[in-house]
Structures are given as C-alpha cells and as structure tokens.
Amino acid sequence: MKLGTVALSLSLALGVAGSLALGGCSGQVEQTAPQTSASALSKAPVGANTHGFVKDVGDALGEVSLRPDQRAELEKIAQDAEARHVAIASDRKDLRKAVADQVEKGSIDRTALQPNLDKISADMDKTQPQDPAALVRIHDLLDADQRNAFADAMEQKFKGKHGDHKGMHGGGFARMKQLADDLKLTEEQRTQIKDVLKSAHAEHEKSGAGKGFRFREGHDGHERAKAAFEAFRSEKLDANSLPSGEHMKAVGKDMSGRMLGTIEKILPILTPEQRKLAADKIRQMADSGEMGPLGH
Numbered sequence: 001m002k003l004g005t006v007a008l009s010l011s012l013a014l015g016v017a018g019s020l021a022l023g024g025c026s027g028q029v030e031q032t033a034p035q036t037s038a039s040a041l042s043k044a045p046v047g048a049n050t051h052g053f054v055k056d057v058g059d060a061l062g063e064v065s066l067r068p069d070q071r072a073e074l075e076k077i078a079q080d081a082e083a084r085h086v087a088i089a090s091d092r093k094d095l096r097k098a099v100a101d102q103v104e105k106g107s108i109d110r111t112a113l114q115p116n117l118d119k120i121s122a123d124m125d126k127t128q129p130q131d132p133a134a135l136v137r138i139h140d141l142l143d144a145d146q147r148n149a150f151a152d153a154m155e156q157k158f159k160g161k162h163g164d165h166k167g168m169h170g171g172g173f174a175r176m177k178q179l180a181d182d183l184k185l186t187e188e189q190r191t192q193i194k195d196v197l198k199s200a201h202a203e204h205e206k207s208g209a210g211k212g213f214r215f216r217e218g219h220d221g222h223e224r225a226k227a228a229f230e231a232f233r234s235e236k237l238d239a240n241s242l243p244s245g246e247h248m249k250a251v252g253k254d255m256s257g258r259m260l261g262t263i264e265k266i267l268p269i270l271t272p273e274q275r276k277l278a279a280d281k282i283r284q285m286a287d288s289g290e291m292g293p294l295g296h
Contacts (some may be wrong), residue, residue: 064149
C-alpha cells in the first residue's frame with residue numbers, strides 16, 4: 001500500500017470538523033456598482049485578521065481590483081462576519097479538543113461529544129440570515145469582471161484545499177503525508193487501516209447516506225462547488241443555487257458521524273504512543289484554528 005493512500009485515509013479518519021454554513025436566501029439581487037477610474041483600483045486581501053471561511057473569502061477578494069469605496073464596504077462585511085462566527089470557532093475548538101482527549105484514551109464516546117455538536121449547530125443557526133445576506137451583498141458590490149476574478153480565486157482555493165480528480169495536489173496532502181510519517185505506522189497497521197477505510201466507504205455507498213448533499217466530497221462535491229462559483233459569476237445571483245444552512249449542517253452531521261465511526265475502528269490499531277501523538281496533532285489544529293482535511 002502506498003504511503004500517500006495510508007496518509008490520506010488516516011488523516012480523513014482523524015479529521016472531525018463542522019462545515020461553515022454558506023446559507024441561502026430567496027430572491028435575486030442586481031449588480032449596481034458604480035464605475036470609477038482604473039487608477040483608483042487596488043489589490044489587497046480583505047479582512048486580513050479574520051479566520052476560516054471568512055478569511056478565504058477575504059483572500060480571494062485580494063485577487064480582485066477594488067475601488068476604495070468597495071474595499072471599505074467589504075471590510076465591514078468581513079468584520080461583521082468574523083464577529084458572528086466567533087462562537088462557532090470556539091465551539092469547533094472545544095469539539096476537536098474533546099475528540100483529541102478521547103483519541104488519546106483509546107475510545108470514542110459519542111454521547112459525551114453530543115453537547116459539543118449540538119452547540120455548533122445552535123450557533124450556526126444564529127448566523128442566519130446574516131450569512132446569505134452578506135454573500136448577496138458581496139455579489140451586489142462587484143461588477144462582472146470583479147465577480148469573475150473573485151470566482152476564479154475561490155475556485156483555485158477550493159481545488160488547492162480539496163484536490164481535483166487528477167490527484168491530490170492541494171496543500172492538505174503534505175499535512176496528510178506528514179501525519180502518517182509522524183505516526184510511524186508499520187506495514188501491518190497500514191494494511192489494517194486501508195481495510196477499515198475500504199469497508200467504511202463501501203458501507204457509505206451501499207447505504208446511500210449523504211447522497212445528494214455532499215458539498216466537499218468527490219465528483220458530486222466538485223460539481224456543487226462549480227455550480228456555486230458559476231452562480232456568483234452571473235449578473236443576478238440566485239441564492240437558491242448556493243447550499244443552504246440546513247444543507248451544510250446536514251453535511252457536517254453526516255461527515256462527523258462517519259468519521260467518528262471510522263476513528264472508533266482505527267484506534268485499536270494504534271499503539272498508546274501513536275494515539276497520544278495523533279491526539280496532540282488534533283490539539284495543535286484546534287489551537288491554530290485549522291479546519292483539517294474535511295473542514296474549511
């Protein structure tokens with residue numbers, strides 16, 4: 001078994017992350033941005049001190065030539081969004097640390113984790129309908145060329161984080177390989193983990209769980225992402241083409257449940273020393289704010 005395959009399998013199994021709701025809202029909004037001299041345009045990230053999906057959006061906007069008035073409005077949108085998601089970021093950090101503690105002990109207690117999952121869900125609900133309104137407002141502020149530049153940048157970020165169908169080319173692959181290297185898996189462990197992942201995938205496909213709403217997995221996820229990017233390029237944004245808040249919560253619940261189930265099967269394969277190292281890696285991700293391979 002190739003190291004890359006083991007690394008990917010183990011990293012996916014140990015990654016537990018909620019999905020940031022993109023949200024949805026009814027109606028369409030026309031682009032009304034005024035024109036100005038090209039000399040007034042500039043490129044620089046928006047919301048430099050933000051985190052997670054808000055930072056990803058701000059960095060993508062950094063690839064767009066913006067007028068000063070647009071930049072000022074977008075900075076306000078970014079800071080407001082960051083403030084809305086402070087609680088969610090804290091919730092996810094708490095969840096990861098709780099999972100890390102259980103990984104180190106060698107068993108997963110889903111009942112003990114449920115309050116963490118419930119709090120994430122409740123705090124995500126509180127961001128509605130402000131999140132979809134913010135996305136619509138961003139679309140409204142940009143002209144056609146700017147929207148295309150933004151969509152291009154977001155699409156590249158998506159491919160970089162999640163790879164493409166030609167292979168795992170994103171920055172996440174290096175972290176996955178490093179995790180497998182750090183754990184120093186034996187050949188027997190690699191084979192056992194591969195079997196666990198193959199079985200989990202087969203069960204998932206057989207059950208049909210998650211079918212129709214996977215946003216960040218495989219071909220279906222890439223198609224949904226592509227549709228969202230294309231929707232943003234259009235003159236009128238149909239928010240119904242974007243994943244709803246309930247949709248993203250369903251994705252997070254499905255992913256969390258499957259990943260916890262896989263972790264339960266992998267933990268007995270690891271030595272206490274390997275579990276401790278894996279737990280410490282999860283804690284480091286929690287402290288740094290990284291979403292991990294399944295998160296944003």
